[in-house]
Amino acid sequence: MNSMSEKKKSVEEMLKGLEETVSELEKDDIPLEQAFKLYEEGMKLASLCDKEIEKVEKKVLSISEGGKVDEFS
Amino acid sequence: MFQTDYLLRNLDVRGEISNLKYHSSGHIYFTLKDEKSAIKCVMFAGDAKSLDFKLKEGMQVSVNGRIDIFERDGTYQLYVKTAKEEGRGDLFLEFEKLKEKLCDMGMFDEAYKRPIPAYVKTLGVVTAPTGAAVRDIINVSKRRNPGIGIVLFPAIVQGEDAPASIVKGIKTLENYGVDLIIVGRGGGSVEDLWCFNSESVAQAIFDCSVPIISAVGHETDFTIADFVADKRAATPSQAAEFAVCDISVILTGLGELKRSLIKDMNRILFEKKKDAEFFARQLSALSPVNRLNEQKQRLCNCKNLLNRAMSDSLKNVRHRLEAGAARLHGLSPLKRLSGGYAYVESDGKAVKSIKEVKEGTLLSINVTDGRISARVEDSTPYKQQ
Numbered sequence: 001m002n003s004m005s006e007k008k009k010s011v012e013e014m015l016k017g018l019e020e021t022v023s024e025l026e027k028d029d030i031p032l033e034q035a036f037k038l039y040e041e042g043m044k045l046a047s048l049c050d051k052e053i054e055k056v057e058k059k060v061l062s063i064s065e066g067g068k069v070d071e072f073s
Numbered sequence: 074m075f076q077t078d079y080l081l082r083n084l085d086v087r088g089e090i091s092n093l094k095y096h097s098s099g100h101i102y103f104t105l106k107d108e109k110s111a112i113k114c115v116m117f118a119g120d121a122k123s124l125d126f127k128l129k130e131g132m133q134v135s136v137n138g139r140i141d142i143f144e145r146d147g148t149y150q151l152y153v154k155t156a157k158e159e160g161r162g163d164l165f166l167e168f169e170k171l172k173e174k175l176c177d178m179g180m181f182d183e184a185y186k187r188p189i190p191a192y193v194k195t196l197g198v199v200t201a202p203t204g205a206a207v208r209d210i211i212n213v214s215k216r217r218n219p220g221i222g223i224v225l226f227p228a229i230v231q232g233e234d235a236p237a238s239i240v241k242g243i244k245t246l247e248n249y250g251v252d253l254i255i256v257g258r259g260g261g262s263v264e265d266l267w268c269f270n271s272e273s274v275a276q277a278i279f280d281c282s283v284p285i286i287s288a289v290g291h292e293t294d295f296t297i298a299d300f301v302a303d304k305r306a307a308t309p310s311q312a313a314e315f316a317v318c319d320i321s322v323i324l325t326g327l328g329e330l331k332r333s334l335i336k337d338m339n340r341i342l343f344e345k346k347k348d349a350e351f352f353a354r355q356l357s358a359l360s361p362v363n364r365l366n367e368q369k370q371r372l373c374n375c376k377n378l379l380n381r382a383m384s385d386s387l388k389n390v391r392h393r394l395e396a397g398a399a400r401l402h403g404l405s406p407l408k409r410l411s412g413g414y415a416y417v418e419s420d421g422k423a424v425k426s427i428k429e430v431k432e433g434t435l436l437s438i439n440v441t442d443g444r445i446s447a448r449v450e451d452s453t454p455y456k457q458q
Contacts, residue, residue: 011192011323018330025337035341042334049327053192053320057219060211062202063226063249065241072202072225 014049018042081140086112086151087159090132092262101128104262105136105151114138116153126158130263131165134158164263168270171297175272180279180301187284187303190252192318195222197246197254197283199239202227206259206288206309213313218320224251230258235268240277247283254281255312256298257288269296278302288312410441427452 009017021042025035062072088105095101099118104111114136116124128134138153175181196214200206202225214221226242229235239256246254256278258266268274269289278285278301287302288309299305306312410416416439417424424430430449438445 010190011194012190015192015323015326015330018327018334022330022333022337025334025341030341032341032345035338039334039338043331046327046331046334052194053323053327054194054220055320057215058222060223060225063224063245065245067245067249069224069249072223 009048011049011052014045014052018045018049021045078140083137084140084151085135085137087135088112088133089164090128090130090134091264093128093130095128101153103128105134113143113148113150114153115143115150116156120154124156128156131168132158133163164267168297171270171272171275172300175275175297175301180275185279189284189286189304189315192323193221193252193316195224195251196316197249197251198223198225199228199242199246199254199256200225200258200309201230204259206257209259209308209310210255210288210313213310214317217314217317220320221317224249230268231261231265232268236271236273239268239274243277243281243285247281251283253316254283254285255288255306255309255316256285256302257306257309257312258290259309260290260294266290266294266296269298271297274298275301286312286315410439415440415445427454 021038024030025038025042030038060072062070064070086105088107088111090103091106091111093101093103099121101116101121103114103116105114106112116136116138134156136151136153136156138151138155140149141152142149179185198207198210200210207225211223214223224246226245228242229238243254243256256269256274258269266289269287275297278287278298284303286304286306287296287298288306288311289296289298290308292307295305304315306315418437418439419430419434422429424436430436430452432449432451434449436447436449438447
């Protein structure tokens, strides 16, 4: 359930989560184990976010009243 | 022909102003229209100067002037000399009435405005498939993020069928599943833009679960759709700018976040290592090895002390020995000879009795400074007393 909702996270949410992780990691006196956990989480989130931002150029589509989708040119 | 017609040289016309343009030369161009007809008008700068009010789009006016041909375009138009305001135009009244009604219904309330998502993956666009508006939206969007998905609903954005088409477009894109919708069109006359003042379009925008940016006409054009939409853009280009994030900014931010993650982790590791080293030093200070070394040192000191004591006492003994030897030397038999005593030997043996010699025995007599050789002539025992 948890991993499902994690997958559904938007880029904004992931960026926000990443910011929170970083500020958590910036705190003094953080236990090493906790730091490793946060670091791992953060890096995972960053690469997920990177993946979510698909950098491939996409075609513009045109949708008709009936919901038929075509390439728009 | 027009100029000679007496009637056409002095004409009063009543109508609503549209397509109004104040030209930089001071001339004013507009169209006068009513429900059935329209005529192009021009008011030259000289005549415009005497106007005591400013002409406005949708304004109801009555003007006086003459009809003449405009040779360049081969058309006729009304050359306006004077104009009077007749009260506000019907379209304008209609607009105001609907605006007030929807406002009372709460459709413009900030509380209903959905936030525009910062990162849109798929953008829906309801506009005409031809013209500058759709091109502007696509160009600006793709420039900001080439990876953006755009789904266009080719809508009718002018005339009677426009409202229904726009409503259909909004619903179709909502069902398709886009992150954000831009509804709009390029510039035009008030009539051209009028479909965006329809109640059905307003209702569709309000009901849509996906955030909507309106982009109708130019900066100066305000429509009902603009008030209901979650955000109003002055132009279609600006709508695309609001809708699509600049991907380079996002990627830079992401890179920075990654770098700080690594930096923070390294800092934590460094600090923990430092702590560990500190404790290791403290621990080693308390180590039994130190006590052992200390004891070794004490042992070593003891040994040294012992050695010194031993050698001192040896020295002492030797000293005493030497002293004893010296005293012993003082008791040497040779020393006694100095007092007139002599030491007598025969054949290397001490002579202690007359019985050991006879007449002629060679004797060796030792005195302090030398030896005397002698022969026995006679020997007589001491008389016993």
